[in-house]
Amino acid sequence: MRRSRSAALVIAAGCVACALLLVGTRAQSAPPVVTSVDEAGWEGVLGVREQVSTAQRFVVLLHATSLAAKVSAAGGTASETDMRRWTRAAQSAQNQFLARMAASGGHITTEYRYTRLFNGFSARLDPTSLDLLDRDHEVEGVYPVRVGYPMAVDESAGTVTPTAFPGLTVPGQDGSGVTVALLDTGVDPSHPYLTDSVLPGIDVIRPGSGGVAQPNPLVPGRPEGHGTELAGIVTGSDGPDGLHGVAPGASILPIRVAGWQPDAEGGYAIYSRTDQIVAGLEAAVDPNGDGDTLDAARIALVGVGEPYAAFADGPLARAVAGAQALDVLVIAPAGNDGRAGPTFGSIAGPGGAPDALTVAATDGRLAAPTVRVHVAAGLRVLFDGTLPLGGAPTQTVTAPIFPVARAAEAQGIAGLFGNDGKSTVAGQAALLPRGALSDQTVDEAASAGALAVLVEGALPAGAFSLDVPSGIPVVGLQESLSSAIRELRAEGIPVTIAIGAVSSAENGGGGTIAAFSSQGLAFDGGLKPELLAPGVAFPTSEPGRGTSGEVRYGTVSGTSVAAATTAGAAAVVAEGRPRASAAELRGLLVGSARATGSATSPGLGALELDGAVEQELTAEPATVSFGTATRSGRTI
Numbered sequence: 001m002r003r004s005r006s007a008a009l010v011i012a013a014g015c016v017a018c019a020l021l022l023v024g025t026r027a028q029s030a031p032p033v034v035t036s037v038d039e040a041g042w043e044g045v046l047g048v049r050e051q052v053s054t055a056q057r058f059v060v061l062l063h064a065t066s067l068a069a070k071v072s073a074a075g076g077t078a079s080e081t082d083m084r085r086w087t088r089a090a091q092s093a094q095n096q097f098l099a100r101m102a103a104s105g106g107h108i109t110t111e112y113r114y115t116r117l118f119n120g121f122s123a124r125l126d127p128t129s130l131d132l133l134d135r136d137h138e139v140e141g142v143y144p145v146r147v148g149y150p151m152a153v154d155e156s157a158g159t160v161t162p163t164a165f166p167g168l169t170v171p172g173q174d175g176s177g178v179t180v181a182l183l184d185t186g187v188d189p190s191h192p193y194l195t196d197s198v199l200p201g202i203d204v205i206r207p208g209s210g211g212v213a214q215p216n217p218l219v220p221g222r223p224e225g226h227g228t229e230l231a232g233i234v235t236g237s238d239g240p241d242g243l244h245g246v247a248p249g250a251s252i253l254p255i256r257v258a259g260w261q262p263d264a265e266g267g268y269a270i271y272s273r274t275d276q277i278v279a280g281l282e283a284a285v286d287p288n289g290d291g292d293t294l295d296a297a298r299i300a301l302v303g304v305g306e307p308y309a310a311f312a313d314g315p316l317a318r319a320v321a322g323a324q325a326l327d328v329l330v331i332a333p334a335g336n337d338g339r340a341g342p343t344f345g346s347i348a349g350p351g352g353a354p355d356a357l358t359v360a361a362t363d364g365r366l367a368a369p370t371v372r373v374h375v376a377a378g379l380r381v382l383f384d385g386t387l388p389l390g391g392a393p394t395q396t397v398t399a400p401i402f403p404v405a406r407a408a409e410a411q412g413i414a415g416l417f418g419n420d421g422k423s424t425v426a427g428q429a430a431l432l433p434r435g436a437l438s439d440q441t442v443d444e445a446a447s448a449g450a451l452a453v454l455v456e457g458a459l460p461a462g463a464f465s466l467d468v469p470s471g472i473p474v475v476g477l478q479e480s481l482s483s484a485i486r487e488l489r490a491e492g493i494p495v496t497i498a499i500g501a502v503s504s505a506e507n508g509g510g511g512t513i514a515a516f517s518s519q520g521l522a523f524d525g526g527l528k529p530e531l532l533a534p535g536v537a538f539p540t541s542e543p544g545r546g547t548s549g550e551v552r553y554g555t556v557s558g559t560s561v562a563a564a565t566t567a568g569a570a571a572v573v574a575e576g577r578p579r580a581s582a583a584e585l586r587g588l589l590v591g592s593a594r595a596t597g598s599a600t601s602p603g604l605g606a607l608e609l610d611g612a613v614e615q616e617l618t619a620e621p622a623t624v625s626f627g628t629a630t631r632s633g634r635t636i
Contacts, residue, residue, distance in 0.1 A: 051264040052271055056124050057111070057145035059275050059315040063138050064093040064119040067291070068322035076327070076581075080292045087291035090115035097138055106132045112204075112279040116286050116293075117322030120315070122275035143315050148272040148304040150185065150226040150258060151333040151348065151560030168246050168534070168565065170613050175247025175571030177578075180234055181284035181328075183277060184303035184560075185224035185270060186213035187231045187254040188543035192551055193243075194228070194252070197235035201254030202287065204279045205261065211254030213543045217268055219412035222440050223543045224259050224270060229556045230303045232541035233564040234571070240553065243539055246568025246609075249575070253287060253297050255280045258304045267410060272304045277350065278319045285326045293326045298574050299585075301567040302332045302350060303560040310352025312524035317353035324355040329582035331567045333559035334360040334529040335518030348559075351529065352522035357570075357586045360517040361535025361562040362606060372500035373475060375401075377488050382495070383481050389473060389502060397473060398498040399451045402428040403486045409436045416448040425450040429497050431477075431485060432456070446472050452499055456482040473499045517559055530590050533569075533607040535562030569609045576613055588612045 070086040071078050078086075094115065101108050106129040110121040122145060125133070133139050179199070189198040189212060201211020216222040231252045236245035257280035258272035284300040285293050300323060311317055320330045335348030351358035371389040375382040402425050408415035409432060416425050426449030432441060434456040445453050453474045475497075477485070485495050513519075514536050522528045538561045542552035570585055580588070592612040593605025 052147045052261075052269060053264045054145045054147065054273060056126070057122060057273070057275060058125050058130070059120060059122045059143045059145060059278065060133060061118055061120040061140040061143070061315065061318065062094065062097060063140050064090060064097065066090050066114075066119045066322060067116045067286075067293075068118065068325040071293075072325040076325070080294055083293060084291035087115055087286075090119050094119055094121065101129070101132060101136075104132055112275050112282075114278060114282055114319075116282050116326065117278065117319045118315075122278075143274075146274045146306045146309060146349075148258065148274060148277060148306040148349070150270060150303060151305045151336050151558045151563070168569070168609055170572055170609055173572050173575050173613065175235070175250030175568065175575050178247070178250045178299070178571040178574045179253050179297045180247075180250055180567050180571055181253045181255055181280075181287075181297035181300045182227060182231055182234070182303065183255045183257045183280040183284065183300060184227035184230055185259045186211050186256045187227040187252065188213045188223070188541070189254075191228060191232075191541045191543065193232050193236040193239050193541040193553070196237060197248070197250065197252050198231065199251050199253045201256065202280075202283045203256040204276050204283065205256055205259055209256070211256045214256075214259050216260050216412075219410075221412055221444075225543050226258070226270070226303060226560070227254060227256070228543040229540045229554070230301065230560060230564040233538055233556075233561060234301065234568040236541055239539075239541075243553070245540075246565055247571035247575075250568070250571040253284070255283050274306055274314075274316055274349070277302065277304065277306075278315055281319045281323050281328075281330070285323055285328050293328075296326060296328055298328065299567050299570050300328050300330045301564060302330060302356075303563065305333050305335050305348030305351060305560070307335060307337055307348050308346055309349035310347035310520070310522040310528060311349055312352050312354055312522050312526060314349070316350035317355075320350050320353035320356045324582045327582050329570060329585045330356050331563050331570065332356045332358050333563040334358050336516045336558050337518045338516050346518040347520055347522060347528045348518060351518075352524075352526070354522070354524070354526055355583075357531065357566065357589065358529040359531045359533050359535075359559060359563045359566045359607075360519065360529040361514040361557070361559045362517075362532050363512055363514040363536040364534055369502050369504055371473065371475065371502055374498040374500075375477075375481065375485070375495065377493050377495045382484060383477070387475055387477075389475060396498070396500050397429070397452045398496065399427060399429045401431050401454065401485055401489065401495045401497055402450075403431045403489050404433065404436075404445075406433040406436070409433055409441065412440075413444040413447060416444060416450075423448040427451060429454055429499075431482065434479075434482075442472070442474060452497065454482075454497070475499060514557070514559075516557075517562075530586075531566060531593055531607055532596060532605065533562040533565040535559055535565065538565070566607055569607055569612065572609060573612045588615045591615060 067083060067087045067090060098108060107126055108123050108129050110123045112122045114120045133142050187198055203209040203211050213224040213228055232245055234245050235247055235250045235252050237248035257276045260268045260270055263269040281300060285296045287295050323330050332351040334351050335346055337346035350356050369389040370386050373387045374384045417423055425445055428450060429452035430445040430450040431454040442453050452472050455476050457476055457479060488495050536557045537555045539555050542554040544552060546552050570589060573588055574585055589612050592608050592615045594608045595605050
């Protein structure tokens with residue numbers, strides 16, 4: 001089958017955790033220093049990504065023209081009448097192609113159709129249809145649909161403090177009049193932090209729901225949260241203690257391209273697919289679907305990413321190029337897979353697209369909480385030392401450890417009770433399986449009577465909030481220790497943990513690029529990411545209400561948090577530059593960035609909102625890469 005280079009390229013890399021669990025602390029820095037944990041530590045907290053089947057879905061690109069191509073050929077401007085006529089022509093050409101395929105014996109039932117950004121469609125394809133498409137002269141490329149995941153995770157709920165990130169406010173400018181399309185999970189529009197900014201949304205996964213955050217079909221107490229969190233970072237207002245987003249005057253257009261969908265094990269997981277992301281970008285440039293872009297969002301924030309997929313010529317890259325041709329700036333997270341190689345690294349799609357503004361995360365925390373931990377099985381000491389701490393313990397804890405099975409954790413709080421209705425974790429320290437740590441699971445364990453929550457895998461410094469309302473400690477244990485505990489408990493041998501008082505230590509990774517942040521080049525050798533922005537322990541809104549009906553806030557971390565910070569900054573800049581094109585907005589943000597190191601370091605500089613607002617000149621392209629070099633026949 002004829003495929004583009006990106007479709008044929010296989011990236012042999014293990015999936016590490018996409019959503020990154022971390023939260024800041026109010027503790028003052030003091031000796032000793034907590035050593036910065038690398039990306040392996042973050043992986044230990046969250047485990048591997050859920051296994052998802054794309055069920056033989058493909059994105060098919062046609063040579064037929066699109067709205068973006070026509071507008072670009074017309075010099076970048078077009079009338080409402082012309083745009084609608086060109087969109088109808090693109091749809092007609094696609095209809096004729098599909099009719100011809102059906103007459104030739106192809107069985108193609110399209111799932112999503114694209115005419116604004118490029119001309120193509122997505123569908124499940126059988127071998128006969130694939131063969132027909134491979135040999136057809138009107139087909140430009142056939143690409144397998146891939147899976148994308150949210151590039152951040154919520155860590156805490158409860159009381160939060162105002163943002164500690166300076167330089168994210170410009171007097172007199174708050175993004176008023178600018179619309180940011182948020183391609184992510186659904187958003188909770190009833191949250192007071194967002195009620196003044198959230199527009200009626202679009203649901204790509206389940207049309208008609210309006211882009212509202214949906215609950216887990218099997219565990220209703222676990223709603224989609226990522227979209228609500230990013231929306232708060234961009235446009236939140238009137239929060240506790242003066243908390244607000246970067247652009248509180250801007251508007252959010254929720255476009256639900258990710259959410260609870262069936263996984264490969266019969267359950268549900270939060271994810272997106274590349275065909276859904278492209279459909280979301282189509283909606284961002286033409287929200288009302290009338291064929292013109294007069295109602296297009298000014299900025300499209302993509303909060304999800306396809307791991308290890310820095311393709312510069314695939315469907316996502318083509319969609320981003322089409323969006324820029326229609327004057328919509330696409331901002332994407334770099335990915336949460338850390339450093340993964342000396343050359344191409346680990347950039348997530350659509351971050352590899354040449355026209356995307358790709359953002360990495362910085363860690364600005366100064367201090368992190370620690371605690372003394374002692375684990376023993378009778379007289380046998382399994383561990384005795386100091387570990388990073390999450391949670392807000394009101395007293396020291398000594399309790400037996402109860403390992404929670406993954407099947408039980410997947411049931412929510414119901415899985416923490418036996419058939420007799422009694423809690424299995426009451427009065428004990430609940431040891432959660434790898435990847436199960438979240439504010440919901442901590443609250444569930446506390447509600448079931450657990451005295452502490454343990455997680456398999458090293459917990460990076462400050463990787464869970466001190467604001468957890470349940471007031472119980474959260475501690476990450478090394479994998480070998482967790483395995484030993486589970487083996488001993490399986491043999492009926494009791495294991496006890498003692499957790500001491502909280503102390504504070506300087507964050508060894510403070511002020512640096514977050515260890516989880518993806519780095520490297522795109523697959524065409526382009527320099528990625530272009531920008532660094534705050535992406536660790538950012539306070540924001542959480543969906544739903546607490547156990548007592550209180551509004552929920554929390555802190556989040558990840559490169560999608562950094563991308564949301566940048567989207568808010570872009571909205572502020574766009575307010576003052578209403579005629580600036582998408583490419584010019586990108587140039588203003590990148591060109592005014594504060595230098596952080598050499599040109600070969602990840603990102604050319606850190607976001608400097610004041611500088612972007614004051615910048616007078618822009619450059620296109622915003623960055624320049626000389627590609628890869630070789631030495632003795634080896635790429636370096």
